Amino acid sequence: MNEIEQLVETAINDITKISKPKELPLASDIRLLKGIIGKLPKRYNQLNRPIERLSPEKIQKAKSNYHQFNLIKKRHPELVSQEVDRLYSGLVVLIIRAEVALIMGLINRKNRLSTDDVLVVLRNEKERRKVLQQPLKDVILAYYRRNGFPWEIRDINTQVVTVFIDETIKPSPLDQFYTVGMFSYIICEGNIKKEKRMDTRIIESGIQPSAEIVHVELITIEAMEYVLFKLLSKYHYHGKVVFKIDSQAAQKRWIDEKYAYGIVNQFKSITISRIPRTGNTRADKLCRQYSIVTIKNDSINQAKNKVARINTAQIKPAKNNPIRDFIRRII
Structure with missing residues (x-):
């Protein structure tokens, strides 16, 4: 033995x-x-x-x-x-x-x-x-x-992958007059019907920025495409994919336009399952509580104060400036 x-x-x-x-x-x-x-x-x-x-x-x-x-x-x-x-x-x-x-x-x-x-x-x-x-x-x-895995190239040994996705458009943490689009994703092994069963099967989770700041359903579509490319390139996965989303508009748009996305042909099947927001709390929390670059509130306030001081400061020329004096002599 x-x-x-x-x-x-x-x-x-x-x-x-x-x-x-x-x-x-x-x-x-x-x-x-x-x-x-x-x-x-x-x-x-x-x-x-x-x-x-x-x-x-x-x-x-x-x-x-x-x-x-x-x-x-x-x-x-x-x-x-x-x-x-x-x-x-x-x-x-x-x-x-x-x-x-x-x-x-x-x-x-x-x-x-x-x-x-x-x-x-x-x-x-x-x-x-x-x-x-x-x-x-x-x-x-x-x-x-x-x-962290001890290998660089990883593959997924499962017939089905379930992906929980959430999206949001919210004010920028640095300037309230600007908005940013973001989406979160949680990739799990197996056909996960309820999010409480995902803990031991999470393959990867993360958040990404989106250029879209008007139509939320387009952020969802972008998130789905992002995950599909990741499954192909990083995990070499071509099996069944089940997306769990809470956007009816995104579900309808995907059904109407899915054949426009060539990547769908790389997978055995892609299923869109709409779930209530109460069934997507993990992805929702990930999306809403974190920024793409995590910055503590204290650091943001310090940066804002420094910008304010620079804008209001009266900048006086230095008394001794060798370069300026040299230029004046040769002119």
Whole structure:
């Protein structure tokens, strides 16, 4: 067993230490135990598959069942027979194998992580303890999204990408008589239907300026084009793209004019999904609270005061000016 397998095994076994069991009556634990035992054949079947058919969602369900089993075992050990304990030990073996297979898929892909890159994360106990919330593969990717990837060219290993976009036109932070157009974007792996599920799947987020300062829907269209070019050039992605926007005018304009944008032919499909503003709060906050260049209010006020002092200052010529005196002599 290599070090990756050992650390994955440690992470899965540590699930038993993640949380203390809450007190539940015996009858409740009997019902819970019957439910998770009934799901064991399905979990065995879902995990005992080739790597290309492994589902991270099914792996998470198996880990959740294992976690429930251990809580019941701590509360009422008399309910757990040796046979059931043996069956769940077998499930742990399949979970470890599936987690290792997904991690090795990252290492074996071109321009992906090296074994040393993976070990950096797996040796971190704080990161390993996230195993109950998401597959270790996603824990590793999330770590490098926060801290910077060790490779220059990145590709996205997913069939669908979801992009949340928001736009705004607001007064310039330096001069209230001028307006600026801006848009924000959050690119996520997978088909994210609700923004509360995006945290562990964010690939990239950011804000960009727009030359448009009148028609908000044109800023949205510009943002969509910007993200599509980024997906092509930076991530080499050509799969399905789902845009989440809250502008009905932009949605209608895209539907009417999408064939004018040649870039759409580079993707398997592009879907525009209009969501209420309450469902797009993350992108909205990103767009409204930040400027393209972040400047603290104190710095802005200092700059304004300096400009005001320069404009009102009475500039007096210097008494001794060698260059001026030399010019006067030769003239």
